[in-house]
Amino acid sequence: MKKDKNGWVKIGSKDDYPTKDCRYWIANKNDVFDFFANKDTVARKFENGTLTHYKELEETLPPVELSP
Numbered sequence: 001m002k003k004d005k006n007g008w009v010k011i012g013s014k015d016d017y018p019t020k021d022c023r024y025w026i027a028n029k030n031d032v033f034d035f036f037a038n039k040d041t042v043a044r045k046f047e048n049g050t051l052t053h054y055k056e057l058e059e060t061l062p063p064v065e066l067s068p
Helices: 039-047
Strands: 024-027 033-037 053-056
Touching: 024 039, 033 039
Parallel strands: none
Antiparallel strands: 024 033, 024 053
16 A cells, blocks of 8 residues: 555555545545545445545544633
8 A cells, every 4th residue: 555645545456445444535536535435435436436545534633622
């Protein structure tokens, strides 16, 4: 699995599938971006020819209330 400088992984084979169970940004051949794909969705969309790249969606923590 090789990431580009922005963290995107280009899928060329099943060896490039994600292994971490989290949410991913995904991109297709038409440069359409979507998100909330899990690792199973990434694999399924690659197999049906609609996905070319994925990138782990970085989860953020909720805001911390600031004390006055």
